[in-house]
Amino acid sequence: MNEWLTIAMPKGRIFEEAVQLLRKAGFPIPPEFEESRKLIVDAPEANMRFILAKPMDVPTYVEHGVADIGVAGKDTMIEEERDVYEVLDLNISACYLAVAGLPEYEKSDVNPKVASKYPNLATQYFKQQGEQVEIIKLNGSIELAPLVGLADRIVDIVSTGQTLKENGLIELETIVPITSRLIVNPVSYRLKDTVIDDLVERVAQVIGVEEQV
Ligand SMILES: Nc1ncnc2c1ncn2[C@@H]1O[C@H](COP(=O)(O)OP(=O)(O)OP(=O)(O)O)[C@@H](O)[C@H]1O
Numbered sequence: 001m002n003e004w005l006t007i008a009m010p011k012g013r014i015f016e017e018a019v020q021l022l023r024k025a026g027f028p029i030p031p032e033f034e035e036s037r038k039l040i041v042d043a044p045e046a047n048m049r050f051i052l053a054k055p056m057d058v059p060t061y062v063e064h065g066v067a068d069i070g071v072a073g074k075d076t077m078i079e080e081e082r083d084v085y086e087v088l089d090l091n092i093s094a095c096y097l098a099v100a101g102l103p104e105y106e107k108s109d110v111n112p113k114v115a116s117k118y119p120n121l122a123t124q125y126f127k128q129q130g131e132q133v134e135i136i137k138l139n140g141s142i143e144l145a146p147l148v149g150l151a152d153r154i155v156d157i158v159s160t161g162q163t164l165k166e167n168g169l170i171e172l173e174t175i176v177p178i179t180s181r182l183i184v185n186p187v188s189y190r191l192k193d194t195v196i197d198d199l200v201e202r203v204a205q206v207i208g209v210e211e212q213v
């Protein structure tokens with residue numbers, strides 16, 4: 001089995017945790033691998049090429065087939081709705097999405113504004129809640145928006161809760177728990193089914209074993 005797989009993932013915590021999982025699954029990925037600043041890194045002995053993208057772009061690379069598989073946060077999958085198979089919950093890079101605001105926040109009927117890096121997800125969520133809001137798309141530092149009066153509330157990732165705390169914000173509603181998923185391009189799955197099935201099985205076994213410990 002010597003077919004190469006191209007794997008897209010973000011370069012931060014997901015890369016670190018996913019590479020650990022792959023190593024545990026027996027794929028020989030060199031020890032110094034995580035230190036590189038390159039955007040394309042090869043692990044020839046594992047027949048793997050990694051392409052390192054922005055988190056929100058990972059499902060796009062996989063949908064277009066320039067990566068056979070990817071590791072993407074469920075947050076990006078909900079936001080992007082890309083045409084890819086989600087084959088495994090890797091249970092890494094756990095966090096959750098929440099609505100947050102200032103402690104003195106009170107729901108008002110007049111055109112409430114919500115800032116988020118996840119405009120589609122936020123729109124879906126408030127629609128389900130039967131609340132009409134104006135979504136303001138930002139690209140980062142979302143917690144700033146209510147502090148300066150750009151928005152009344154935010155929809156953002158919470159992990160330790162430190163960012164909310166340090167900026168004097170409180171969580172108002174929990175939306176959904178988030179973990180990273182292994183995603184697959186449908187055409188790659190047909191053409192490289194043996195090698196992809198092998199990878200999925202080996203990683204699933206590692207996760208299974210870890211869960212029992
Ligand atoms: N505290 C957190 N902040 C952001 N993302 C988190 C956090 N905890 C877990 N995640 C998950 O990790 C994903 C981001 O992946 P990662 O941190 O590897 O990307 P990155 O390339 O470092 O991101 P950035 O563009 O923010 O530098 C998110 O989509 C989410 O699913």
Ligand SMILES: O=P(O)(O)OC[C@H]1O[C@H](OP(=O)(O)OP(=O)(O)O)[C@H](O)[C@@H]1O
Nearest residue numbers: 140141142156157158159160161162163
């Ligand atoms: O609950 P915590 O552990 O504090 O983590 C949550 C924070 O981390 C993320 O931001 P990130 O560091 O990715 O920067 P960004 O604001 O530029 O997106 C997220 O958007 C929150 O701001």
